[in-house]
Amino acid sequence: MTDKLIERIIETKNPSAVGLDTCLEYLPKEMLENVNSFESAAAAIFEFNKNIIDSIYDVVPAVKVQIAYYEMYSHFGLKAFYDTIVYAKKKGLIVISDIKRNDIGSTAGCYSKAYLGETKVDGHFERAFPSDMITINGYLGSDGIIPFIDDMKKYDKGAFVLCRTSNPSGGEFQNLKLENGQTIYGYMGGLIEKWGATSIGSFGYSDLGAVVGATHPLEAKKLREQMPHTFFLIPGYGFQGGSAEDLKVCFDSQGLGGIVNSSRGILCAYKIEKYLGKNYYTAARNASIDMRNDINSHINIRSAK
Amino acid sequence: MTDKLIERIIETKNPSAVGLDTCLEYLPKEMLENVNSFESAAAAIFEFNKNIIDSIYDVVPAVKVQIAYYEMYSHFGLKAFYDTIVYAKKKGLIVISDIKRNDIGSTAGCYSKAYLGETKVDGHFERAFPSDMITINGYLGSDGIIPFIDDMKKYDKGAFVLCRTSNPSGGEFQNLKLENGQTIYGYMGGLIEKWGATSIGSFGYSDLGAVVGATHPLEAKKLREQMPHTFFLIPGYGFQGGSAEDLKVCFDSQGLGGIVNSSRGILCAYKIEKYLGKNYYTAARNASIDMRNDINSHINIRSAK
Numbered sequence: 001m002t003d004k005l006i007e008r009i010i011e012t013k014n015p016s017a018v019g020l021d022t023c024l025e026y027l028p029k030e031m032l033e034n035v036n037s038f039e040s041a042a043a044a045i046f047e048f049n050k051n052i053i054d055s056i057y058d059v060v061p062a063v064k065v066q067i068a069y070y071e072m073y074s075h076f077g078l079k080a081f082y083d084t085i086v087y088a089k090k091k092g093l094i095v096i097s098d099i100k101r102n103d104i105g106s107t108a109g110c111y112s113k114a115y116l117g118e119t120k121v122d123g124h125f126e127r128a129f130p131s132d133m134i135t136i137n138g139y140l141g142s143d144g145i146i147p148f149i150d151d152m153k154k155y156d157k158g159a160f161v162l163c164r165t166s167n168p169s170g171g172e173f174q175n176l177k178l179e180n181g182q183t184i185y186g187y188m189g190g191l192i193e194k195w196g197a198t199s200i201g202s203f204g205y206s207d208l209g210a211v212v213g214a215t216h217p218l219e220a221k222k223l224r225e226q227m228p229h230t231f232f233l234i235p236g237y238g239f240q241g242g243s244a245e246d247l248k249v250c251f252d253s254q255g256l257g258g259i260v261n262s263s264r265g266i267l268c269a270y271k272i273e274k275y276l277g278k279n280y281y282t283a284a285r286n287a288s289i290d291m292r293n294d295i296n297s298h299i300n301i302r303s304a305k
Numbered sequence: 306m307t308d309k310l311i312e313r314i315i316e317t318k319n320p321s322a323v324g325l326d327t328c329l330e331y332l333p334k335e336m337l338e339n340v341n342s343f344e345s346a347a348a349a350i351f352e353f354n355k356n357i358i359d360s361i362y363d364v365v366p367a368v369k370v371q372i373a374y375y376e377m378y379s380h381f382g383l384k385a386f387y388d389t390i391v392y393a394k395k396k397g398l399i400v401i402s403d404i405k406r407n408d409i410g411s412t413a414g415c416y417s418k419a420y421l422g423e424t425k426v427d428g429h430f431e432r433a434f435p436s437d438m439i440t441i442n443g444y445l446g447s448d449g450i451i452p453f454i455d456d457m458k459k460y461d462k463g464a465f466v467l468c469r470t471s472n473p474s475g476g477e478f479q480n481l482k483l484e485n486g487q488t489i490y491g492y493m494g495g496l497i498e499k500w501g502a503t504s505i506g507s508f509g510y511s512d513l514g515a516v517v518g519a520t521h522p523l524e525a526k527k528l529r530e531q532m533p534h535t536f537f538l539i540p541g542y543g544f545q546g547g548s549a550e551d552l553k554v555c556f557d558s559q560g561l562g563g564i565v566n567s568s569r570g571i572l573c574a575y576k577i578e579k580y581l582g583k584n585y586y587t588a589a590r591n592a593s594i595d596m597r598n599d600i601n602s603h604i605n606i607r608s609a610k
Contacts, residue, residue, distance in 0.1 A: 023415070024426065036427040068408055068415035072424045074433035075383035082380055102405050102442055103373055104472035104540075107326070110373035119377045121329065122341040128379035137407055139444050140470050141477030165445050167409035172446030176492065177484045184489070187481065235409075 001132055001158035002209065002231050003201035005094050006256055008061030010304050014292040015255070016237075017096060018056050018284070019263025020049050020084060021066040026267050028280055042076040045069075048280070049084045052267065053091055055281035056288050062094040062132075064233075064261045082129055094132045096233065100162065102137035102144055109147040111136075116151040116159070133158035135211055135233065138188055145195055149208060153199060158207040158231075161192045164223065166213025166236030175219075185219065186226065193227045203256060205231040212250060214242025214260065221249035224257065232258035237291070238265035248298040255301035262291055306437055306463035307514065307536045308506035310399050311561055313366035315609050319597040320560070321542075322401060323361050323589070324568025325354050325389060326371035331572050333585055347381040353585070354389045357572065358396055360586035361593050367399040369538075369566045370436075387434055399437045401538065405467065407442035407449055414452040416441075421456040421464070438463035440516055440538065443493055450500055454513060458504060463512040463536075466497045469528065471518025471541030480524075490524065491531065498532045508561060510536040517555060519547025519565065526554035529562065537563035542596070543570035553603040560606035567596055 009015045022045045024032065031048060035041050053063065065084055070077035088095050101111040115134045118125035136148055138161045148159045164174055164185040174185040182190075189210060196206030206229050212220050214236035224232075232250045236242035237260050250258040269287035270280040278286065314320050327350045329337065340349050358368065370389055375382035393400050406416040420439045423430035441453055443466045453464045469479055469490040479490040487495075494515060501511030511534045517525050519541035529537075537555045541547035542565050555563040574592035575585040583591065 021412070032427070038424075038426060038431060038433070041426050066408075066412060066415075068406070068412045068419070071419040072415050072433055073426075074419075074431075075380045075387055077433070078380035078383045100407050100442075101373070102407075102467075103371075104470065104475075104545075107371060107373045110328070110371075110377050114373070114376040114379075119343075121343060121346050121378075122337070126343060126379075128343070128377055128382070137405075137442055137444055139442055139467055139478060140472055141474035141479070143472050143474040162407075162444055165409060167445055167448050169446035169448040170409075173444060173493070173496070174446070176489075179482045179484050179486070181484070184481075188478070191478070240409075 001156050002205045002207050003203060005061060005133070005158070005259065006203045006205065008094060009256070009259065010301060012059065012061050013296065013301055014060055015251070015258060015295060015299070015301065016060060016260045016262065016288070016291050017062040017064045018052065018060050018266045018288055019064045019066060019261045020052065020267070021069045021263040022049055022267060023069050023072065028270070038073045038076040042073045042080040045073070045077070046080040046083045050087055051281040052284050053088050053093065055285045057091040057093055059285060059288050059292065060093070062096055062259060063088050064096040064098050066098045066263065085129060085131060089130065096133040096135070097129060097131035098135050100135050100137050102140055104140060105143040105147060108144045112147045112151045116148065116155055116157040133160065135160045135162065137162045138191060142195065149195060149199070152207050158209060160209040160211050160233040161188070163188050163192060163210040164212050164216055164219050166215045166240050166242065170213065186222070189223050189227050193230050196230060200229050205229055205257065209233055211235065214247040215240055217246040217249050220247065224250055234258045234260045238262045244294045244298045251299045255299040260295060265291070306461055307510045307512050308508060310366060310438070310463070310564065311508045311510065313399060314561070314564065315606060317364065317366050318601065318606055319365055320556070320563060320600060320604070320606065321365060321565045321567065321593070321596055322367040322369045323357065323365050323571045323593055324369045324371060324566045325357065325572070326374045326568040327354055327572060328374050328377065333575070343378045343381040347378045347385040350378070350382070351385040351388045355392055356586040357589050358393050358398065360590045362396040362398055364590060364593050364597065365398070367401055367564060368393050369401040369403050371403045371568065390434060390436060394435065401438040401440070402434060402436035403440045405440050405442050407445055409445060410448040410452060413449045417452045417456045421453060421460055421462040438465065440465045440467065442467045443496060447500065454500060454504070457512050463514060465514040465516050465538040466493070468493050468497060468515040469517050469521055469524050471520045471545050471547065475518065491527070494528050494532050494535070498535050501535060505534050510534055510562065514538055516540065519552040520545055522551040522554050525552065529555055539563045539565045543567045549599045549603045556604045560604040565600060570596070
């Protein structure tokens with residue numbers, strides 16, 4: 001699946017994803033007129049996502065859908081999450097479900113079925129939330145990761161393990177030094193590179209990637225050197241303070257190696273002075289193109305073979 | 306909320322929770338006759354849970370509902386998860402939603418609204434998955450934990466942070482030594498004790514607890530000494546190999562300090578030789594009483610004031 005993602009990045013000349021972290025507060029007022037329950041809220045959120053997807057699907061290779069925003073609206077929100085995934089895939093986008101799941105082996109297996117694999121019902125199989133890639137957390141060690149790797153291989157999917165996150169206190173725990181001098185995030189990076197070693201695709205990157213924030217360029221640089229076969233999902237651009245200059249260290253000499261996410265900066269672009277007067281989806285398209293150009297002014301993506 | 310949980314533990318003389326990690330494979334064949342879709346699967350699972358709850362609500366203080374099992378059945382499963390929470394609360398049980406959520410501050414805030422707090426819709430507030438307590442993962446540091454602590458205080462709720470998990474490879478990462486000689490799980494334990502310091506209730510335990518597996522008694526003993534104000538959620542009893550003898554180190558001299566979870570051992574008791582011939586909910590009740598008695602043969606729970 002990382003191969004497919006890279007192919008789409010090369011085709012679109014765009015190593016960025018639009019983050020569909022949609023909540024009611026991001027919607028224009030006129031879309032809230034009939035919203036008075038979780039069910040109607042979820043319907044409005046899906047409508048918003050659909051218009052954003054229609055407006056950006058030819059510009060970006062992927063969307064990242066942050067499930068927390070949908071869980072706020074109970075199972076109705078999860079219905080909108082499902083509908084968003086299915087719609088984005090129909091438009092040819094690669095869907096990264098940002099779920100950060102983690103548990104013991106048997107339970108990790110359930111999560112894996114839900115997002116990467118299939119669930120058995122009455123002798124046949126159905127897909128619960130049919131994503132292409134997901135995010136996961138490695139705190140529980142390898143038996144909490146292996147079920148995802150197994151399904152990744154079986155169904156041609158991908159996963160990104162949390163390594164060095166973009167939030168201000170990410171380093172509080174992740175930057176602690178182990179007795180061998182390595183940081184916790186560096187050790188996790190080593191585990192990810194090892195776990196992914198049997199899933200390396202034709203561009204040299206594994207289907208098991210890592211989440212590496214754009215807000216810590218020195219650490220990202222070290223990780224890029226330490227993890228030559230690991231593709232990065234890079235949050236933190238824009239609203240969180242990461243710049244294109246900061247994140248160029250995540251990319252290799254061919255301009256590959258990572259995909260940068262922006263959520264609020266795209267979804268709420270219509271509220272920003274630069275795009276004022278445009279409707280939300282046109283503003284989102286323009287902001288997405290501006291983001292692509294900003295990143296491309298710092299890296300050179302190779303051409304297709 | 307930990308105070309309320311402890312009061313219920315004293316009333317029932319039972320420091321254990323029934324884990325509702327329900328999947329289709331656990332249901333008796335006759336309940337599967339009309340199951341042919343996610344929607345009908347979710348309905349059957351809720352029916353099963355309802356009968357289990359009716360059968361155990363006067364014996365145990367709490368249920369732990371593992372959300373991964375419901376996510377496998379898409380948004381229909383999440384509806385069953387919601388219905389299970391609401392029904393268990395109506396029967397007076399304390400509901401622990403085992404979700405192991407984690408993210409950056411703003412997104413952690415969404416998860417917190419979904420499970421502990423409320424979501425704003427059209428000027429009023431509704432609860433998405435109205436739990437009493439949840440599990441969370443501290444890999445992202447304090448700004449990923451604070452939103453949960455804030456809601457914990459505002460709504461009188463509780464949360465358990467992953468510390469030393471019960472799975473075989475839990476130690477692979479958690480047992481690594483830091484340069485100060487502390488293990489990762491020990492360091493996380495220190496953070497949890499610190500984060501919970503402003504939420505200590507009348508029994509001396511904070512509303513911010515820790516997940517400490519029953520399968521590592523030596524480590525659990527150290528954590529009990531290191532974390533005198535932290536209440537433990539103790540998975541790993543039964544099917545995973547932890548015994549009542551193993552987990553008694555988690556309790557203080559008053560027989561308090563933790564709640565032990567068993568899932569498959571209760572839900573699938575009707576498949577075990579000892580309970581053969583009983584229907585699933587009667588077997589679950591008997592297994593739950595046997596578990597209580599087993600634990601109580603190793604600890605002495607104090608009386609009410």
